[in-house]
Amino acid sequence: MQLYNKLSAKERAALIEKVGKDRLTLSFYQYAKIGNPQEFRDQLFIVWDKLDVLGRIYIAHEGINGQLSLPADRFNAFKAHLDTIDFLKDIRLNIAVEQDNMSFLKLKVKVRNKIVADGLNDDAFDVTNKGIHVGADTFNTLIEDEKTVLVDMRNHYESEIGHFKNAITPDVDTFRESLDIIENDLKDHKEDKNLVMYCTGGIRCEKASAYFKYKGFKNVFQLEGGIIEYTRQIKAQNLENKFIGKNFVFDERRAEKISDAIIAHCHQCGTPFDVHTNCANDACHLLFIQCDTCKEEMNNCCSTNCMEIHALPYEEQKALRKGQGNSNDIFKKGRADHLPGKKDLRNIFETLKGDKR
Helix, strand or coil: CCCCCCCCHHHHHHHHHHHCCCEEEEEEEEECCCCCHHHHHHHHHHHHHHCCCEEEEEEECCEEEEEEEEEHHHHHHHHHHHCCCHHHCCCCCEECCCCCCCCCCCEEEEECCCCCCCCCCHHHCCCCCCCEEECHHHHHHHCCCCCEEEEECCCHHHHCCEEECCCECCCCCCHHHHHHHHHHHCHHHCCCCEEEEECCCCHHHHHHHHHHHHCCCCCEEEECCHHHHHHHHHHHHCCCCCEEEEEECCCCCCEEECCCCCCCECCCCCCECCCEEECCCCCCCCEEECCHHHHHHCCCCCCHHHHHHHCCCHHHHHHHHCCCCCCCCCCCECCCCCCCCCCCCCCCCHHHHCCCC
16 A cells, blocks of 8 residues: 655656646645544545645644645545545635646655644643634725734745735744744734734634734734635735735745735845745755846855855765755755845834834
């Protein structure tokens, strides 16, 4: 019984190209009590592998979080399978704004302690006592209210390339970091402000809204379905788009264009640009923004040191990497002192001072 990938990413890409079928990229999540995550994981893998599903899915006792792609002509079969699972029946599926057949090249269904790494003790508060979910129309009205504080629950490298008008964008590397920062900076406004949150697809806000209600915030709201669903609704309802730039996504596409504005800059030369890349030196692999000119000059590397290493024969590169673990210190995102064009975001809550960004 196959419970793992047999094809490499390169082999899978070639197969997708050969088959020539259009694929759909989508995401979904659901908090639910799963008694045996490993057994549930294996069952999903068996069914989804047969449907040619590819993607990254996390299973935990608290639920499921999935980002995936599948052949468009198998969408109905996939949805029918979800509907056989009680807590996934009729679940909202966030269809990607921009489609790419190569968005995912492997099926990875992993058992984790949490479906989002939030670092919270869920036994300390009621995770089902969530904030008020609002659609795009109500959200647009709320964020123009002077009593509203709009907070981006994503990390710095996500909000750097795109965020909502007037949003506070905490300069954090992880979701957990932002929770304490937000609570501390808004501690004097737990009753007189509307705390409105958003993220990519809604999952981070789902937990954060319950946490902030537990911490004493009285008026807590979250964007239903996140940026992805917001984009669908503004198009379907012909609403004003208040999102500026691109929506960062965690697959091979890296981002979806929500508006034409370019709000980020190349981390090396500072020219307006908003396309992320990974340093070509595999021992570095830094995720950063690099314009086409710098990409050519730097051979897709983040520094001259990485250029020198990347120019070495492959076996010498492997020897240099020997003994180095691929930790977060290596696979960091946009944090490096040698990137002169990188402008860190600020934790200052300018909205409260009347400085609408």
